[in-house]
Amino acid sequence: DGGITQSPKYLFRKEGQNVTLSCEQNLNHDAMYWYRQDPGQGLRLIYYSQIVNDFQKGDIAEGYSVSREKKESFPLTVTSAQKNPTAFYLCASSTTPGLAVAYEQYFGPGTRLTVT
């Protein structure tokens, strides 16, 4: 079955440590996104990538980094510079540009990160 996988489901880290969240898709989508979700605030865009080896900052990129070395993979690193890293992180992907369907994003199951 095609879809997006995120691992792990739950992640615990000590303050000051970097941590990398995995996102893999087998939908052959060219665009991928990372969102952060906090209670009552909806989803906020961290980074997005429209093509391999290229990515753009979203609304809240500070303290985060990404890479896009393969079409299928878009890992997110939460660095020690992120002041409030505890949140639910969602990865999404979307398909070919130029079509209305391109704006429909498919989401992974999420990773809940807790930093203490």
Added chain:
Amino acid sequence: AQSVTQLGSHVSVSEGALVLLRCNYSSSVPPYLFWYVQYPNQGLQLLLKYTSAATLVKGINGFEAEFKKSETSFHLTKPSAHMSDAAEYFCAVTGGGSARQLTFGSGTQLTVLP
């Protein structure tokens, strides 16, 4: 630029009653609009989408939404609520362009009372 406002962060309905979740948008270009549902500790699932075809859009699980340009609204409805509809619902808008970014509302938590 575009934005979304969801009126009511929490909505409660009785089982079998009408569900109405409100969404108003702002967009400088003709928008594409989406409703997503999220169950606890899960990702978002697309319920339905408006992409400039029919203004009344039917989605999964008996939900539908009507695009009203004059009111800049895209409210989500379901004639009869079921216990399994209890979840958080997000409205999202994109103004088009190559970036394909979505702007999400802050969400509405739907509670279904027995």
